[in-house]
Amino acid sequence: MNSTVLFLAAGSGQRMQGSVADKALALLAGRTAMAHCIDAFVHAGLAETVVIVYRDTAQKAALQTAIAPLLPECGDVIWVAGGRERQDSAWNALLALPDDSDYVYIHDVARPCIHPESLKALQLAVERDGAAALAHPVADTIKRIAHANELRSVNLEDLDRSRLWAMETPQAFKTESIRAAYQRVRDNHWTITDDTAAAAAIGLKTTLVPNPFPNPKLTTAIDIEYIETILRRSAGSR
Numbered sequence: 701m702n703s704t705v706l707f708l709a710a711g712s713g714q715r716m717q718g719s720v721a722d723k724a725l726a727l728l729a730g731r732t733a734m735a736h737c738i739d740a741f742v743h744a745g746l747a748e749t750v751v752i753v754y755r756d757t758a759q760k761a762a763l764q765t766a767i768a769p770l771l772p773e774c775g776d777v778i779w780v781a782g783g784r785e786r787q788d789s790a791w792n793a794l795l796a797l798p799d800d801s802d803y804v805y806i807h808d809v810a811r812p813c814i815h816p817e818s819l820k821a822l823q824l825a826v827e828r829d830g831a832a833a834l835a836h837p838v839a840d841t842i843k844r845i846a847h848a849n850e851l852r853s854v855n856l857e858d859l860d861r862s863r864l865w866a867m868e869t870p871q872a873f874k875t876e877s878i879r880a881a882y883q884r885v886r887d888n889h890w891t892i893t894d895d896t897a898a899a900a901a902i903g904l905k906t907t908l909v910p911n912p913f914p915n916p917k918l919t920t921a922i923d924i925e926y927i928e929t930i931l932r933r934s935a936g937s938r
Contacts, residue, residue, distance in 0.1 A: 702800050702801055702802045703805065706753070707734070707753065709809045711724075725759070729935065734763055738767055744823070746805060754782060794878065802875060803875060806871050806878075812931065813934065814834075815934060822909050829905075832871070832908075835865040836910060836911050837910070838864040840861075869895075884902050914930050
């Protein structure tokens with residue numbers, strides 16, 4: 701089975717408030733976030749073909765420099781210009797996949813702590829079921845409100861925490877299935893925030909793979925120290 705890893709690196713990182721200029725190029729525990737991501741997939745044996753979605757030519761050049769030491773361990777590397785939104789970038793990349801790609805792993809490079817063992821578990825699930833995603837059960841009590849911007853003196857609706865899961869990346873699919881799913885999303889002008897939502901659009905069920913390793917997303921400046929701590933510990937355990 702041939703697999704392709706699709707790295708989404710074109711995000712703007714506005715919520716970082718200038719603490720890092722580019723999340724994909726952020727130096728974390730001595731390496732860029734992009735390099736940490738690729739290294740994990742190399743260790744998992746899943747870097748046969750790599751597709752990197754970039755924002756502009758300047759970022760592409762910087763990413764090429766950042767990952768150059770890892771390229772001898774990867775297969776083919778395909779560069780794809782990103783789109784306006786995440787789903788547009790994913791679509792652009794899906795169109796660029798090799799014809800012999802059986803499975804695709806879609807990963808946000810803002811999650812540089814992804815562990816090779818988690819990737820191996822994801823591989824088993826997607827090759828068995830056709831669609832799988834890393835996730836973890838929600839630990840906090842979650843409430844729902846009627847209107848997003850009305851917070852004062854509101855009714856709080858309880859949700860069953862045992863049925864709530866926080867989604868992570870990568871999310872993995874049979875290539876032909878996720879292409880069809882994104883085509884459906886585009887045809888209907890729907891807005892989605894992750895790839896399992898596209899899968900659901902064509903009735904494709906997803907297997908959840910509980911991730912025992914921390915896999916936080918670099919979203920705001922406060923995340924940097926925590927992520928660096930995880931990366932240092934992870935490097936010492938490999």
